[in-house]
Amino acid sequence: MKKYAVIYRSVLMENLQYAANAAMGFVSYFVFIFIFTQLWNYVYSDPGQLIAGYTREQMIWYVMITEMLWFGTRAAAVSGQAAMDIRGGNIAYQINKPYHYALYLLSRYTGEWSVRLPMYALLSAVTGLVLVGGLPGFGILTFLAVIPSVVLGITIHAVFKLSISFFSFWIEDSNPFQWLYDKLLLVVGTLFPVEIFPKALQPLFRLTPVYTVCYGPAKLIVDFSVEKWVEILVAQLFYLAAGCALMFFIYGKGVKRLYVNGG
């Protein structure tokens, strides 16, 4: 595991040099949040009103947290990097090293979001406090309890993105599949919580990665309960194990079909 920690540290060093660049993404994040805050302020005509079980504050904080995860964890390492390495031939340098290429990319990704996500978390906290005020019931204990869920959610997301990336061993471009997966996450779990959708669809959504990647961690932050925490962590561990099995399987099959030419 030490070598993966070294990869993580090297990416961290690399990314710290460009931390200011991440600030550029703040603008689109802030515009996004501002629009959604206005939208929910308009929809919640009565201050005590509940929509799908969420108060106005909880709904806005939910969107802010899922968007924070969306913006703060976007990285090429798990979306386009494998395809780029395969097409450009640089994979030759990656797979003849004494590490597993999938875990190498996962370590890179972790190093990338480790720099960006805390910056977005700070921005979200300030924006949220200014636009809607504090989140009732959220304290330091809740914060500490949800950290494992957030980290697991991001890792599950990475594992599924990497599995899709490894389709590049068979097809020239895995981007259309990445696009479908991203849009599923964005519409179903990021912009709106699962409870907003018709009851008949909700069990289906709970079977998708949405439940463990974005809905779960955000739900715990806005409406924490120990039962929910245990339920989400168990689901996340199951998804992580299944996702890793899928990722290693696709990689194992794909790498045998690798076709690198051009020197």
Place this chain on the structure above:
Amino acid sequence: MEAIRVEGLSKTFQVKRKEKGMRGSLKAVFHPHMEKIRAVDDVTFSVQEGEILAFIGPNGAGKSTTIKMMTGILYPDGGKVEVLGIDPVKKRRRLAYEIGTVFGQKEQLWTHLTPYDNLKFFGAIYDIPDDEGEKRIREIAELFELGAFINTPVRNLSLGQRIRCEIAASLIHRPRVLFLDEPTIGLDPVVKENIRTLIKRMNTELNTTIFLTSHDTGDIEKLCRRIIIINSGKVVLDDSMEHLKYNVSDTPLEDIIMEIYKSQGRGEAV
């Protein structure tokens, strides 16, 4: 002792072919036409430990594909490869500790980090303890004269300095076999000469087996004692440099090689 043994090695690629123009593009959507190309065809040779071997051929002859099969990157369709007694297909990660690779047209260094950080990184990847790693970085920095730019981010280095660092990074784990795929491509004559001197020193001081591909006859003449020429995926010549030069002493090596390429025909392999 044999460092590399290759027997009947073959690799076939499937390549998409498309008729010209828009009509061809549309046709390819519904009826994709795949063509099989034999990139490496029944190649057999061996390399002794401590030897410097030139493995050359025209573009698309199958040189890089052969190297990639020897280093475990590509899976052969047929035949057998053993590098230091290890099968690259079955034990790729174990083999990685014993070999180094430099692909002249590709980058393995982290461009935003300095050469020092890169060497430190590769040391850790190869499980070298910190103290030992520091010692090796000092040795390599001295051998490759990296001192002046060891703390400059790689992206700010010249091509020659970067290639020196690429080779240095491939040596941090003291590989017994080094695969150099066009290491001097794009370099000016002075830097080329420096790189050749370094390769020679690695071979004499560390007894590293060098497997070199290059289009530069200067590299071949100054470094190698033996030459293998591959064309259309097949070995067309396997001879010592001395014998090759002795037979046609008045002809420059470049012309000899050109003649061999022409007489064998330039196949369109991958």
